[in-house]
Structures are given as C-alpha cells and as structure tokens.
Amino acid sequence: MSTRPLLTLIAAVSADGFISTGKGVPWDLPRDKEHFRGTTRGQWLLLGRRTYEEMIGWFEDRHPLVLTRNPSFMPQVGERVASVDEALNLAAAHGVKELFDCGGGGAYAAAMPCADRLILTHVDSKLGGGVPFPTVNSGEWRQTSRQHFPADSTHAQALDFATYERFKASTEPSRAAL
Ligand SMILES: NC(=O)c1ccc[n+]([C@@H]2O[C@H](COP(=O)([O-])OP(=O)(O)OC[C@H]3O[C@@H](n4cnc5c(N)ncnc54)[C@H](OP(=O)(O)O)[C@@H]3O)[C@@H](O)[C@H]2O)c1
Numbered sequence: 001m002s003t004r005p006l007l008t009l010i011a012a013v014s015a016d017g018f019i020s021t022g023k024g025v026p027w028d029l030p031r032d033k034e035h036f037r038g039t040t041r042g043q044w045l046l047l048g049r050r051t052y053e054e055m056i057g058w059f060e061d062r063h064p065l066v067l068t069r070n071p072s073f074m075p076q077v078g079e080r081v082a083s084v085d086e087a088l089n090l091a092a093a094h095g096v097k098e099l100f101d102c103g104g105g106g107a108y109a110a111a112m113p114c115a116d117r118l119i120l121t122h123v124d125s126k127l128g129g130g131v132p133f134p135t136v137n138s139g140e141w142r143q144t145s146r147q148h149f150p151a152d153s154t155h156a157q158a159l160d161f162a163t164y165e166r167f168k169a170s171t172e173p174s175r176a177a178l
Contacts, residue, residue, distance in 0.1 A: 019130070122159060
C-alpha cells in the first residue's frame with residue numbers, strides 16, 4: 001500500500017492575510033522567488049487552475065497537478081485532478097513523499113483542512129483586500145522556524161520565512177471531500 005505524502009502549503013502572505021490583489025502577486029522579492037524555486041525544484045506541485053495558467057512555462061523540472069472542476073481541462077504539462085484527495089492518491093501511487101500546494105486561494109482553501117506543513121513568507125505589506133490565505137488556526141499549528149530579512153535596495157518590503165507544523169487535526173471539514 002502506498003503512503004500518503006505530506007501535504008505542504010507554500011505561500012507568500014501579506015500582513016493582512018492576502019496572497020494577491022486578484023491581479024497577480026503584488027510584490028517583487030527576489031529572495032522569496034529564490035526560496036520558492038529552491039523549495040519546489042524537482043517536486044510534485046498542486047495548483048489551482050488559475051494559478052497554473054499564470055505559471056505556464058515555468059514548470060521545468062517540476063510535476064504540476066492542476067486542480068479543476070472541469071473534466072475536459074487538459075493541462076499542457078502535468079495532470080488534471082478533481083480534488084485534493086485525488087492529488088494525494090496520485091502522488092502516493094508514484095512514491096512521492098511530499099506534495100507542495102502552490103496556491104492560489106482556491107487551492108489553499110481546499111487543502112488547508114488536510115495540510116501537514118505550511119511554508120509561509122510573511123511580507124511586511126498590507127493589501128487591504130484581494131485573494132485571502134485561509135486562516136491559520138493557532139490551536140492547530142506550531143511555528144518551528146522563522147528567519148527575518150529587512151527591506152533593502154532590492155526588496156521594497158521586509159519579509160520573514162516561517163515554517164509551521166500541524167500538531168492537532170483540523171476541526172474544519174475537508175472541502176476536498178465535498
Ligand atoms: N502569494 C502567493 O504565494 C500566491 C501563490 C499562488 C497564487 N497566487 C495568486 O492567487 C491568485 C489566484 O487564486 P484563485 O483563488 O483566484 O485561483 P486558484 O486557486 O489558482 O484557481 C482556482 C481554480 O481552481 C479550481 N479549484 C479550486 N478549488 C477547487 C476544488 N475544491 N475542487 C476542484 N477544483 C478547484 C477551480 O478551477 P476551474 O475553474 O477550472 O474548475 C478554480 O476556478 C492569483 O492572483 C495568483 O497570482 C498568489
């Protein structure tokens with residue numbers, strides 16, 4: 001029997017809890033791009049269909065699974081999945097140890113109830129609205145690392161790289177199962 005992979009959400013989140021204004025990622029942070037590229041290189045990824053379409057051309061050396069409700073959607077790269085459970089089962093069948101959910105808001109919300117780990121870049125900027133990152137319930141998650149980088153000549157915003165591990169099962173129903 002294949003083992004379920006770890007499910008990790010990786011995201012850059014504003015100080016008021018948004019991942020995007022709704023028109024793409026609103027900051028340009030080379031250190032975060034390198035962190036994202038390095039963490040996901042060679043890995044299996046789960047992406048909402050909209051984020052997948054934004055990132056087309058970028059998946060060299062990565063295996064994207066595209067979350068969509070459209071049964072006729074045919075990704076140019078990777079495979080279509082209809083649920084987070086299907087993505088986890090497919091990854092498990094290929095011996096994948098960790099699946100990285102790269103967003104956006106819909107894909108994070110679908111996966112949050114069954115996520116094991118969060119790799120968050122906290123960006124010191126407020127967006128005031130847009131696409132939200134799901135609530136991180138402090139009764140379920142423990143921060144295990146945090147590294148701060150101040151703003152500098154190539155980073156308009158300060159940022160923190162933080163990792164959280166789940167220590168308590170979610171009380172939310174898994175949207176993936178709906
Ligand atoms: N800051 C960050 O780290 C970060 C990371 C990634 C993306 N983003 C931003 O996030 C924004 C996109 O987020 P979004 O929420 O609009 O779109 P999204 O999550 O990328 O994609 C949404 C689509 O995924 C599919 N989907 C979502 N939940 C599903 C479920 N439970 N079951 C089956 N299919 C499901 C649907 O596709 P169908 O319509 O095909 O059915 C839905 O329309 C963009 O602006 C992007 O730049 C930011």
